[in-house]
Amino acid sequence: MENEKNKKDLRINSFVYDGVVKSPNRAMLRATGMHDEDFKKPMVGVISTWAENTPCNIHLNDLAAIAKDGIKKQRGWPIQFTTVTVSDGIAMGTPGMNYSLPSRDLIADSIEVAVGGQNLDAFISIGGCDKNMPGSVIAMANANIPSIFVYGGTIAPGQDEDGNDIDLVSVFEAIGKWNNGEMTEEEVRAIECNACPGPGACGGMYTANTMASAIETMGLSLPGSSSNPAATGDKLKDVFEAGEAIIGLIEKNIRPRDIITRKALENAVVITMALGGSTNAILHLLAIAHAAEVDFAIEDFNEIQKRVPHLADLKPSGKYVFQDLYNVGGVPAVQKYLLDNGLLHGDCLTVTGKTLAENLENVAPLAEGQDVIMSLENPKRKDGPLIVLKGNLAPDGAVVKVSGLKQRRHEGPAKVFNTEEAAIEATLNGEIVDGDVVVVRFVGPKGGPGMPEMLSLSSIISGKGIKVCLITDGRFSGGSHGFVVGHIAPEAQDGGPIALLETDDTVIIDQDTRELTMKVSDEELAKRREKLVLPLLKSRGVLGKYAHIVSSASKGAVTDFFNRNPFEEK
Numbered sequence: 001m002e003n004e005k006n007k008k009d010l011r012i013n014s015f016v017y018d019g020v021v022k023s024p025n026r027a028m029l030r031a032t033g034m035h036d037e038d039f040k041k042p043m044v045g046v047i048s049t050w051a052e053n054t055p056c057n058i059h060l061n062d063l064a065a066i067a068k069d070g071i072k073k074q075r076g077w078p079i080q081f082t083t084v085t086v087s088d089g090i091a092m093g094t095p096g097m098n099y100s101l102p103s104r105d106l107i108a109d110s111i112e113v114a115v116g117g118q119n120l121d122a123f124i125s126i127g128g129c130d131k132n133m134p135g136s137v138i139a140m141a142n143a144n145i146p147s148i149f150v151y152g153g154t155i156a157p158g159q160d161e162d163g164n165d166i167d168l169v170s171v172f173e174a175i176g177k178w179n180n181g182e183m184t185e186e187e188v189r190a191i192e193c194n195a196c197p198g199p200g201a202c203g204g205m206y207t208a209n210t211m212a213s214a215i216e217t218m219g220l221s222l223p224g225s226s227s228n229p230a231a232t233g234d235k236l237k238d239v240f241e242a243g244e245a246i247i248g249l250i251e252k253n254i255r256p257r258d259i260i261t262r263k264a265l266e267n268a269v270v271i272t273m274a275l276g277g278s279t280n281a282i283l284h285l286l287a288i289a290h291a292a293e294v295d296f297a298i299e300d301f302n303e304i305q306k307r308v309p310h311l312a313d314l315k316p317s318g319k320y321v322f323q324d325l326y327n328v329g330g331v332p333a334v335q336k337y338l339l340d341n342g343l344l345h346g347d348c349l350t351v352t353g354k355t356l357a358e359n360l361e362n363v364a365p366l367a368e369g370q371d372v373i374m375s376l377e378n379p380k381r382k383d384g385p386l387i388v389l390k391g392n393l394a395p396d397g398a399v400v401k402v403s404g405l406k407q408r409r410h411e412g413p414a415k416v417f418n419t420e421e422a423a424i425e426a427t428l429n430g431e432i433v434d435g436d437v438v439v440v441r442f443v444g445p446k447g448g449p450g451m452p453e454m455l456s457l458s459s460i461i462s463g464k465g466i467k468v469c470l471i472t473d474g475r476f477s478g479g480s481h482g483f484v485v486g487h488i489a490p491e492a493q494d495g496g497p498i499a500l501l502e503t504d505d506t507v508i509i510d511q512d513t514r515e516l517t518m519k520v521s522d523e524e525l526a527k528r529r530e531k532l533v534l535p536l537l538k539s540r541g542v543l544g545k546y547a548h549i550v551s552s553a554s555k556g557a558v559t560d561f562f563n564r565n566p567f568e569e570k
Contacts, residue, residue: 010076010250012121012145014043034077041077042250045115045123046243048080049107049132054087056129056208059199059230060152063239067124067150070243076250078243079118083110085132088477089168089202093420093456100131101451101475102546104287105559107135112143121145122246126239128152128200128230130207134284137215140256141291142560146249147256148351149220150242151212153230154322155200160191165321167203169477171195172455176463179428200230204315206477209322210277211284213331214268219259219350223359227330229323245351252353260292263345267356269301270343273308273384274334275325276317276403279476279486282386283399286556298388298397298554302514305384308343310403311374317403318380320372328370332363341376389485391517392525393471393497393507396489396554401476402511409510410469410483412437414518416503419443420474424457427464434467437507441498442535443474444491445557449538449547453477458484469509471516473498473553485509485516489554493534493547500528 009015017025017039026039046067050060061082068078086096086103115123122145125136133151140147157165174191177183201208212226222241228234265285272281282301289296311334314320325331338344339360346357366373374380385403390396412435417423423440426432438461445451455477458470462482469483473491476484490496497518501507506519537547551558 008251009040010042010121010247011040012042012250013119014121016119038077041075042121042247043118044071044076044078044246045118045120046071046078046080046126047111047114047123047136048082048126049085049128050082051085054085054090054129055155055196055199056087056201057085057132057152060126060128063126063150063152063235066236067126067239067243070240071246074244074247076247079120081114083107083132085129088130088207088453092453092477097452098448098450098543100453101445101557102449102542104131104135104284105138106542107132108138108142108291111136111139115143115145122250123147124150124242124246126150126152128208130211130280133208133211133215134288137220137288138291140220141260141288144255144257146246146254148222148242148246148249149215150239151215151221151226153200153228153232153235154209155203156197156229156231156323157203157321158195158197160194166191166195167315167321168195169202169204169206169316169459172459173463176460179460180464198231203321203323205276205278205312205322206316207278207280210272210275210281213271213275213277214281214285216331217271217335217344217356218264218268219348219356220256222351223332223363224330227322227326229326248353249351254349254351254353257292259349259351260288260294261348262294262296264348265289265294265296266304267344267348269304270308270338271331271335273305273310273386274338274343275312276310276314276380276385279386279399279401282388283475283487283553283557287558290556290558291560301386302388305387308384309376309379310381310383310385311376311379313372313374313380317385324372328367328372329364332360333366334373336360336363337366337373387511387514389509389514389516391515393501393518394488394516395497396552398471398485398488398516400483400485400509400511402483405483407483408512409508410437411506411508412469414439414501414503414505414507416441416501420452420454420457424460427457427460427466432461432466432468436468437509438468438470439498439501439507440470440472440474441492441501443472444488444493445550445553446537446547447491447493447535448474449543449550451475451553451557454484454486458482469507471507471509483509487553488516489552491553493537494552495532495534497525499532499534500525502528
């Protein structure tokens with residue numbers, strides 16, 4: 001049987017190197033270690049977002065080496081690549097944050113270039129941070145060759161002097177407490193030095209853990225991969241088994257677009273709502289749907305939000321970290337609970353070659369007595385925590401995360417800023433008071449450019465305990481909490497209504513009516529529009545390119561010819 005398997009030609013693309021005419025091509029490949037027998041093996045890319053500048057990715061090169069061993073065991077030929085990455089946590093509140101979201105599409109493009117340019121038959125992508133994970137999946141959909149995503153895993157929690165779990169967001173919030181006189185500089189430093197104890201992505205239900213859970217539930221990762229922490233034997237097992245499994249995908253000719261269906265995307269949204277995931281998931285899932293050419297729009301999120309409760313007591317709006325979920329059964333146990341209660345589509349194909357329901361047949365339920373995941377009968381919130389708002393301030397939509405919020409409606413005067421830095425300065429100087437609506441605009445996909453996250457600002461506001469609402473055409477980190485509204489579309493740079501808003505205008509945010517409006521008459525807005533002068537778009541380098549081609553946030557902030565002609569060749 002093994003001999004028969006070895007005789008089967010599993011190559012999808014790399015057969016182009018066969019024949020006398022391709023002798024020069026093979027000559028170069030021989031210099032990489034290939035021999036006659038290797039040219040008949042499927043060439044499998046092992047692509048990681050390894051980088052030394054971030055704990056999220058610093059261990060990925062080691063994981064890639066283990067994945068290669070799994071590929072070799074199944075008689076494939078592994079070829080390792082790396083791509084760029086940006087650490088949001090390190091870039092936060094600096095000019096580097098403008099490069100974060102553009103890196104998603106750059107990563108997707110670089111992976112597609114690598115696998116396409118080298119005629120690879122399949123690939124494994126190993127990622128560990130907010131943008132390189134959806135970037136990997138976008139590449140999977142665009143390349144559409146057998147592929148598996150492996151998450152590098154969550155970081156273990158740090159501990160403060162009292163033994164309480166802390167993480168990166170704890171440090172950001174400490175700044176607000178320091179500014180408020182509630183913490184000394186030495187106390188802030190103690191949290192800084194203990195918040196991130198090793199490798200892995202930020203530990204709460206922030207964007208990395210959100211996207212890992214969504215990608216697994218979509219069927220693109222092996223079961224359990226999303227919740228296995230970085231520094232565990234289970235994570236080493238993940239990558240080795242992915243190396244083995246990729247050859248099975250080639251044999252069965254299962255490709256990403258066979259897996260990324262509308263039902264699979266709905267499953268991804270369900271797990272995101274149940275776990276209390278990041279607002280960024282909406283942006284990324286829209287981009288993935290676009291890459292896979294699946295009909296999925298921002299309005300679809302509200303339909304799922306109405307019927308899926310928020311169950312997870314995870315940071316930033318709960319008390320537990322993601323590793324705690326791993327300890328009580330992980331994402332598969334949550335999936336099983338949701339499936340058993342009719343909230344997931346069990347018939348979706350996955351990278352195991354089986355359906356989601358088949359993968360979950362022998363999964364143990366959530367640990368008895370655990371309180372990380374609440375019951376459907378007594379949820380943290382009876383519906384999902386991510387809501388799409390619309391109104392005269394956001395005609396194309398905006399996104400609010402309301403987990404942990406008792407406040408259903410906020411009406412207050414706007415305090416308008418054209419940069420996050422100006423808003424932070426005003427907050428630290430005491431100019432922002434209870435009841436305000438803090439507005440940060442001209443920081444959208446085009447205006448940023450790059451749609452920077454407002455974690456520094458939101459954390460300072462939270463740390464100071466100011467009761468305000470924060471709205472922006474930029475983004476929020478998965479670590480942001482409180483009454484925060486992002487992704488306002490159209491953005492200010494496109495002449496969206498947020499560009500017409502003035503300080504002291506009354507703004508209404510209502511999660512029940514799904515409303516984001518300003519009390520300004522159409523006549524007054526028309527007068528303001530006549531006087532509106534928009535800043536020039538950035539015109540140089542990566543950010544200049546991005547600003548000129550990126551779509552609206554309501555469409556996923558994609559960069560690959562969003563206005564496609566459906567009659568053109570796909």
